[in-house]
Amino acid sequence: MVKPLHGTDGGCYSLSLKTGWTGPWSKIIKMLKHLRDEGGGGDLRSFFPIRVGDGSNNSFWHDVWKGDQPLAVSFPRIYALDIHRRVSIRDRVMVGWSVDSLRRLPRGGIEHTQWEELSELLRDFHLTSFPDRLGWSIDVSDSFSVSSARFIIDRALLGTGGCEIT
Template structure:
């Protein structure tokens, strides 16, 4: 199911960021919980030096921020620069007494709902055709549907069938055989059909 969305360039994971509470269920280095990428990608040199690569946020923070958590101390340059940024970032971070959870950026309450997900996916995947649909209750439903399909140009005319690879004898109007059979031509311009 998720691969279907990835093929349509819909990244559901970015819409559900991790909200760290007590830090027990979030991977310190590999989950995206700070900024927009894992800490292993933000601080690659510090990650390589760290002795504890597969631990939770809670466990890593409980160890403290000293160099004793590294294979060796930094050797200056980029390593030292990343280490200083890393320490600065974590000194201001505090765990809270609530469980870790996923957020939902598509709703102001930050809580996932089927309704908000459906609205998001419909907005991305469904084409509205640029026009709103107004149903007339005094007309039969099949007439409403026909008018709706005409407005969206989704009637299977000979031109559309040929474009989709269906073998047709000719793409000319089957009534008058003078012009290409399009939705507009059938319902507005074909002199033979207008006279009916």
């Protein structure tokens, strides 16, 4: 019911709702906005890091799957040279990482440095037969739980002082 009313992401990534909409989901989105803006909760997506499996569901350049930002941001000169910018991780790995996927060879300086750094980052990367999934960075189990979500919400809204809720 959420997707038809608020879009395919339910407003979770954009943290936006249709104007004038009220109800439980609007309260959830408002809480997420509060956590992001005032509670120190950061970007909601940062709690759900991508765990690459077969690489078919995530963008090589645009999703955060290696490091703490998209590869297009980390390696902008190589991104600008790439022929296939809208490629999945799986497709990029299957084709291979070589200068053949670039419009031209990297020139010296920053282009060469970024090429070497990106090549090193990808050198030992391998896909698995499992599907890609989202992790849960709040809990050591890497699996979402209501109690860990409650912990982060309470910590953001109530601070670290005061009485403990069990």
